[in-house]
Amino acid sequence: MFVKHGMNSGFSSLASSAVLRRQQFLIRSLKGYSVSDKIRMEAVKCLSGGASLEANAESVLRTITPSLDPTRHKGQAGKIAVIGGCREYTGAPYFAAISALKIGADLSHVFCTEGAATVIKSYSPELIVHPILEESYNISGVNDEGKRDISKKILSEFDKWMERFDCLVVGPGLGRDPFLLECVSKIMTRARQSNVPIVVDGDGLFLVTNSIELVSGYRLAVLIPNVNEYKRLVQKVLGYDVNDQNTHGELLSLSKQIGNVTILRKGKSDLISDGEKVQSVSIYGSPRRCGGQGDILSGSVAVFLFWARQCNSAAERESTISRTNPTVLGCIAGSALLRKAAALAFEHKKRSTLTTDIIEHLGQSLEAISPAS
Numbered sequence: 476m477f478v479k480h481g482m483n484s485g486f487s488s489l490a491s492s493a494v495l496r497r498q499q500f501l502i503r504s505l506k507g508y509s510v511s512d513k514i515r516m517e518a519v520k521c522l523s524g525g526a527s528l529e530a531n532a533e534s535v536l537r538t539i540t541p542s543l544d545p546t547r548h549k550g551q552a553g554k555i556a557v558i559g560g561c562r563e564y565t566g567a568p569y570f571a572a573i574s575a576l577k578i579g580a581d582l583s584h585v586f587c588t589e590g591a592a593t594v595i596k597s598y599s600p601e602l603i604v605h606p607i608l609e610e611s612y613n614i615s616g617v618n619d620e621g622k623r624d625i626s627k628k629i630l631s632e633f634d635k636w637m638e639r640f641d642c643l644v645v646g647p648g649l650g651r652d653p654f655l656l657e658c659v660s661k662i663m664t665r666a667r668q669s670n671v672p673i674v675v676d677g678d679g680l681f682l683v684t685n686s687i688e689l690v691s692g693y694r695l696a697v698l699i700p701n702v703n704e705y706k707r708l709v710q711k712v713l714g715y716d717v718n719d720q721n722t723h724g725e726l727l728s729l730s731k732q733i734g735n736v737t738i739l740r741k742g743k744s745d746l747i748s749d750g751e752k753v754q755s756v757s758i759y760g761s762p763r764r765c766g767g768q769g770d771i772l773s774g775s776v777a778v779f780l781f782w783a784r785q786c787n788s789a790a791e792r793e794s795t796i797s798r799t800n801p802t803v804l805g806c807i808a809g810s811a812l813l814r815k816a817a818a819l820a821f822e823h824k825k826r827s828t829l830t831t832d833i834i835e836h837l838g839q840s841l842e843a844i845s846p847a848s
């Protein structure tokens with residue numbers, strides 16, 4: 476993979492030489508101690524820009540997952556809202572919202588278009604579905620003033636609920652309709668004003684890549700790009716093409732450039748950074764790449780992020796974990812759980828493993844790490 480020599484290439488080489496110096500220092504320090512060859516090899520791997528610190532994901536999962544305390548009331552384990560679901564996509568918001576419930580959230584809402592709502596409701600009676608979004612094709616005869624009224628109505632419908640949510644997931648199956656995305660921008664701005672965490676995925680990333688100010692500097696935002704979404708984000712924000720020789724430095728730069736928002740770059744290993752350091756989750760998952768696994772991840776991260784924030788305020792966390800940003804902890808936990816569930820599903824279903832099979836193994840995977848009783 477070659478770095479394109481665009482306007483930021485000087486910055487890129489500066490960043491990579493800083494990463495290189497740090498990694499060479501790490502190797503020199505390791506020589507001072509009698510570390511195992513394996514650790515030294517990890518350090519050497521850093522030279523290619525490919526390595527990062529493997530997160531202690533099981534410990535994170537164990538620490539942030541709340542106990543099933545009988546004194547707690549409905550809602551305390553989390554109220555999540557997914558903004559997504561349009562004419563084309565109904566599976567993605569369903570996967571995200573049902574995954575949140577399967578992990579342990581108490582309530583999961585979906586805000587989508589009217590057509591998508593009926594379909595999503597028919598998938599599950601567990602979800603609370605709000606058919607409030609509108610796509611342009613549905614309001615083609617409406618003039619500009621009428622459109623402004625519709626937009627206001629959508630925002631006020633959402634406002635009735637927003638304060639109740641512990642986290643929003645914006646984007647699974649949202650589509651790219653301009654009118655709909657404009658309304659969702661307003662929803663995001665409102666959520667940000669109220670300090671509601673926002674996980675951005677799928678078409679939410681399309682929106683944010685073109686309007687980065689929606690999340691820039693918001694420490695409660697998490698971006699979860701897949702390979703394509705990451706490429707677009709790097710091109711837009713850093714001004715050059717993705718450089719696979721410097722994954723680590725590039726992710727750090729990207730997060731810093733967006734004001735230290737947390738980014739989970741999905742791939743063979745999931746890489747997570749809030750601009751301070753990069754952590755990875757490489758637990759073996761599944762070789763099946765069926766669509767929808769990213770949606771499970773975004774719903775899961777929303778729940779774990781909320782749990783990690785709760786732990787933080789209750790000062791319950793282990794010391795090393797307590798120093799970690801809750802948005803980063805949410806990403807580590809979500810990624811690890813998805814991979815474990817995918818591995819279990821694949822054991823049973825092999826080539827026919829689908830997203831719904833993985834969802835069925837979320838509970839069992841969490842139970843193995845943090846038993847309910």
Ligand SMILES: NC(=O)C1=CN([C@@H]2O[C@H](COP(=O)(O)OP(=O)(O)OC[C@H]3O[C@@H](n4cnc5c(N)ncnc54)[C@H](O)[C@@H]3O)[C@@H](O)[C@H]2O)[C@@H](O)CC1
Binds near residue numbers: 564649767
């Ligand atoms: N059942 C559903 O309703 C699903 C809906 N989805 C939604 O579909 C919308 C678009 O998401 P996409 O993930 O397709 O958008 P992308 O922009 O990531 O993908 C667009 C195209 O890129 C290709 N692509 C994907 N991963 C690749 C990789 N690793 N290397 C090379 N090419 C790759 C895909 O085949 C697709 O044709 C989002 O709103 C998303 O949430 C997806 O979440 C999948 C499931």
Ligand SMILES: Nc1ncnc2c1ncn2[C@@H]1O[C@H](COP(=O)(O)OP(=O)(O)OP(=O)(O)O)[C@@H](O)[C@H]1O
Binds near residue numbers: 742767768771813814
């Ligand atoms: N090559 C890979 N090897 C192992 N796991 C992977 C690989 N690529 C992705 N994953 C895992 O699958 C999860 C979903 O990533 P993926 O890139 O498929 O997201 P996505 O394209 O957004 O999915 P969706 O179809 O839901 O939109 C990630 O958390 C990651 O752990």
Ligand SMILES: [Mg+2]
Binds near residue numbers: 701769770
């Ligand atoms: Mg996706």
